[in-house]
Amino acid sequence: MRIEIKSEDRMGISQEILSTFTRLALDIQAMEVSSQFIFVHLAKSTISFNKVKQALMNVSGIIHCCKVDLLPSESRERHLRALVNRLPDAIIDIDENARVMALNQASETLLVNHQRHKGVSPLQGEQLKGVQVNTLLDIEIALPLLDNVSSQNIDIAGQSYLAEISPISEQENSSGAVISLKSITSLGRQISIMQTRDEQGIDNIIGRSASILLLKEQTARFAELELPVLINGETGTGKELIARALHNASNRKQAPFLAINCAALPEHLLESELFGYANGAFTGAQKGGKPGLLELAEGGTLFLDEVAEMSPYLQAKLLRFLQDFTFRRLGGSKELQANIRVVSATHQDLLAMISKQKFREDLFYRLNVLNLHSPPLRERAEDIALIARHFVVLASTQMNVKQTTIDENAMKLLCSHRWPGNIRELQNVLFRAVALNEQNNISVQDISVALAQFKQKEVINTVDFKVEDELEDWASAQAKFEEQLISSLYPHYPTTRKLAERLKVSHNKIAMKLRQFHINQ
The missing domain is CATH 1.10.8.60 (Helicase, Ruva Protein; domain 3)
Structure with missing residues (x-):
């Protein structure tokens, strides 16, 4: 029985209430006191609530007395547990000796599935409390726990998870740590959201020209197909926008869209970013290994920008992956499978590169099952x-x-x-x-x-002067070059003063040259 007692704020009233319970021979299991309120949890007794209430109301200063379902601390704990159980990530609270103290519903389900995956009879509910966490998971816990947050990649029930270990400081009047387990798939979705600023669909491709209308139509049609797509187009034509539109129009739109520029990273870094690496794969490798984009993009789309810049070694490794969508992490021995769609892009002529043996022909046909062209x-x-x-x-x-x-x-x-x-x-x-x-x-x-x-440098580079042109002498060659230079720059520096400043000469000289070459001022 739990009772709420409201009273006047006077000295000694709490003692009189306790004396009342003693006279009735009631066992107090818990009591909470706040301003003008006392909450009491009484053990089971043959004495009815009405009799208890009658005895309490005889105490001077008692305003009211009623039964409640929970004490305030119990109510707060229930709300907190409900909140924690609603979290999608698994959370495990451990003490200073790495024993499980508390866990939410997601972590309990995960631990039970992991034990069944290992073929052992699973511990459940209260049975999990007090058990060393490293006997339940293949996780490395260094004791004593340090203040800094650490993370490692672990395998749970055949799936990859990132375990983040956050020690509880002494200032929080406790000791131990909180372990947060995030699935690689959820991490991929979070990274995808961070990479995407706005919703980017086919309607975000601006244009009414015939080439753009054709591109939109093909993108919508290809989005329904589970096949690799190669996007060709010059630099700056919006190839990544097309790739995102393709993804957002497909059945994979709820899954991650992850992009990587193959020209931005050296070979060894690009390999680890794509395929990930196992624990201890190389000096300085993250403890527990690191998932690559092939794992993080699970269920979604991986966009390989500037794919022509891949080294021959990575081209062969990518080809091997595209054959059956299985791979191994760098330094790992376990065969992993990825359910992803590969979309690639390049501004280079891959057929010309194939003829020069700079790009693998077999990889080209794997990537170029469907083709989109982004017009300049x-x-x-x-x-x-x-x-x-x-x-x-x-x-x-x-x-x-x-x-x-x-x-x-x-x-x-x-x-x-x-x-x-x-x-x-x-x-x-x-x-x-x-x-x-x-x-x-x-x-x-x-x-x-x-x-x-x-475009200052490019403007100067537009001066088209060929040495094989028929020229009479040095003076005529110099005059031809000056005419082309002035003609190219004048539209962008449309006054004698601005053009003189650009070429670092007097404005009188520029004015003379404009008149000489009949360039309108």
Whole structure:
């Protein structure tokens, strides 16, 4: 029987209440006291609650007395346990000797399944408490426990988990540690969410040109097929956006989408990132090993950007994986299986690389089962205005400035530019133009300055001068070079002063050269 007693705040009243229980020969199992409230847990007795209440109400200062289901501490504990049991990750509380003190429902289920997987009769519920955690799991617990958090990769019921061990400090009036177990699949989903800023579907591919409409149609159709896809396209054409749209339109959209740039890492790091490594695979390896992207992307999509940059060794290893989707971690002996879809991308001509024996032909046919082409911006000029307006709105929002517009002449310049850097270059130019603009209207001058700032070196490189051209003498060759140089730079530095500053000469010289070559000022 549990009783709640509300009383006046006077000295000695608690003692009188206890004396009442003593007179009735009642056994107090627990008692909690707070301002004006006393909660008592009484052992089973033949004395009824009404008799107890009558005796208590005779004490001067008692306001009311009623039965309750739980003491406040018991209620808090029940809520806390319900909260912990709702957590998807398994959590195990251990003492300073690594014995199990408490665990949530997810960890109990996991431990029972692991014991059954090992073929032993499983301990359950209260039986698990007090057991050394390393007899239940293949986990390394260093005693005494240190203050720093550590993590290791462990195998539970045939699946990989990341175990994070967080010691409880003395300041928390306790000792021991909390072990959090995260499945590799859930880790992959978390990484995927961190990599993706916004929802990126087929509708996020901007454009109305015939090539883009065809690309959208093919992407939607290929999304339904469980086959590898190779995306071709120049740098900056949005190949990763297409890969994400393909994933988000597929049945795998709830699973991870993980991307890696094969050109960004040296061979040994790329290998460990893709395939992971086993415990002790090399000096400095993380204790317990580390899962690779093939494991983390389980059930989802792995995007291999710039796949042509893979070394011959990794090309052979990737080919072996694509044959039956089995692999081994670096330094490991256990054969693992991955249920993933591989989407790759490159800006290089793989057939030309195959002819030069720089890319494996058999790997090419494994990756190129389905093919998508991301067209360069110069081949879809009718889409430039749409994309430009999108980036201007995006830039204005991100910079928290008034919405900026693009005037007609500026838009004409954008549409006539060749855009060697494609959509990425267009985005950079427009973000810079918005950042430097003070009138909330982007003019042709703003675009010219932004283009010049981003592409100074490339502008100079556009000067097309061939030594095999028929030239009369040194002076005529020099004059031809100067004419091409001035003609290439003047649209981006449209005043004699700006062009003189760019070439570090006097503005009088620039004016003279403009007149000499009949370049309109």
